[in-house]
Amino acid sequence: RQHPHIPTRYMILSALNLALAPVQLGGTRTCIRVSRSLSASRVQSSRPLASRSVIRRDRSLLTNRNITSAAMATTTDSISTFIDDFNAKYLDLHKNFEDNFWSTKMALKGNSTEDLTRTKLNLDTFLRDKSNLALVRENMNDGEATEEQLKILKIMEKTFKCYIMESEEIERLADKTIELEGALQANRNTMKLGYTNPHTGEFVAGSSVMLRNTMRTNPDEDIRKACLEGLQSIGKFVAEEFVAIVKGRNQVAKKLGYEDFYDYKVTQAEGFSKRRLFEILDGLEQETRPLMLEARERLAKEKGPAALEPYNMGFMLAGDVDREQDPYFPFEKAPAVWGASFAALGISYKGSLMQLDLCDRQHKYSNGFCHWPIAPYQKSDGTWVPAQTNFTSLAIPSAIGSGATALTTLMHEGGHAAHFANIVQGSPFFSQERAPTSVAYAENQSMFLDALCDDAAWLARYAKNRAGAPMPFELIEMAIRSKQPYKVFELRRMLSVPYFEKALYELPEDQLTADRVLELAEEVAVEIQGGPGTPLMAVPHILSDESSCYYQGYVLAEMSVHQTRAHFFKKYGYIVDNPNVGRDLTEMYWRPGNGASFLDLVENLTGSPLTGDAWVAVLRQSPEELVRLEKEEYTKSLADAPAAGPVKGTEELDMRAVFVHGDTVISDSKEAGGFDIACSKFEEWVKAEFPRK
16 A cells, blocks of 8 residues: 655755755755855965865874874773774864854854865865774774674774775875865855846845745746746856866776766765666666656646746646645744654654754755764763754745745754664764765655655644644645646656766766756756756755765665655554654664665665665556545544644653754753743744744
8 A cells, every 4th residue: 555755855855856845955965965155265276285274184183193002902991992082083073074064054153164174174084094994903803802892893994994095196186176165165155146037127136945936936937937047057157166076076086996986976875886876776767757758748738838847847836735735834833843743753862952043044055954063872881972963944934835845854854863863883983974874874764754744644633724723635635636646757856966967977077068067967857857957057965075976865765765654554554653663763774873784774674675666656646546545544643633732742852952043042942941942932033033924
């Protein structure tokens, strides 16, 4: 039995999903996840690398000189000392980088791309230090380590092997590329972005989030077209500098023995080659191509040929539904709903500190993400080091659909946070989001939880208007009938990013020009999406090292989401507010961290190897069948709901939540006396700052 999954994916598809989304999320990377700050001037690249203070390494932090000789293990106790010291050293470097990452992405006062570049190089240099790898191996091979210590040392070894460079020449190339990225991201943040009103000639400044949201909701076709042109201007602005970055990335990867940068990134993150990845993706592409062509033909027949224009498609598919459903997603109540829903699933954050910046503003990074300044772990003496999490969304409280956007983002990024908060292992190397952590593994958790927002059973309990009335099923049925025939468009948009990046990094170097890159982006969009579509060069993942060659993880994760949902429906009969689901996710998916492979985790939980069968089956469901199934789930969920509304119990979330808006602290659950009270203060702030018209 297949259940619906009509994911909005605002945080993932922000720069991608013109039909369904008003905003990426890496990013995390995400989440993952990158852009740059506003205040730093462009880094000059004419001087030798070592002479630039902007990327000066803090050598005292990077070498093993201050890791005492006692850490050279001869006994189990000294191995524990080594592990604890090494964990602390890594976490210090990691946190320094992440603090600067947050500062620049949120455009906080005093932020510095120079500090961001410096701390990233500090972290990268530590991870690329061969003497650190030698120390780890010495402790592994002396025969004194316990089974648990060997497990920790092996994940350290695996991590270092992802970053160790073979020569100083390769290190210099990598450093140079990082410098170029910093310059590009600083310039990107100073870009004059927006659209020119075709009726008045007035330039309307706005973020990429605003442009996408306007394309999705504005009834004026000329305005929508102008917004698409605004998004397309991003690619033109960054292309020249980006070409140099692509060349540098490829040079590093090829010198390390990989086919190209894409092959390098996929192998490091997922544990298999680019060739193997596209064997999987090619199968999905071929199986869903007929569905895509059928959907395009249907849309043109129903709405007219102009509906296939990229500036019209999102509005034609979602405009009416979003407007009708909007009152049932009040933006100011989104954090409280997220907390109640996760609490009812039995999800705990194990003492995490979470900082949430939820509203869009000028110069803020145009993508939702979730990062961890402190990656949680358990020390050798049993002491628990809880996670410290930063996550952000890009809601525009006054815009139609902002509440749904915020809620879906909270469920997604909050899913990332829950996942990493519950990795219980002996080192932060298990719980950091970079390689060797699988992209698909990380995104599977968040995408599974944000998928709940489209289940009728979840909407019956959590989608309520300001008077407390639940969303009527008629609106859910409207969404199903308008979106189900076209859900394949989302899959094809997701596929277009990895196919573009694959083609990009396979271009011969003499063909890598700004014009050719822009042409290639258009060619891939047409080939994969069936016609002009997503401005791929506006997808923020592509520019940053951390999130480049990352998007295939979303596709693999989506496959596992559907397979996991099918498993839970078969095992328990339902997912919404089921604490057994939260328990199984925690124990089977989350606790191991990157010590287990993504494919093994999926098979261990679901009992079957990963395939796209469950996803394709959902795409093939007729609207009539889906309406019937969802009506049953909606009715049962309302009947079984607690009389007072959704299960609360948010104190069991076990976290400190701090709501911020840039440099302003809105509310703090510790100071306020609880999560619910902090959410109430956030609600009051939204009403004051963004009064309803």
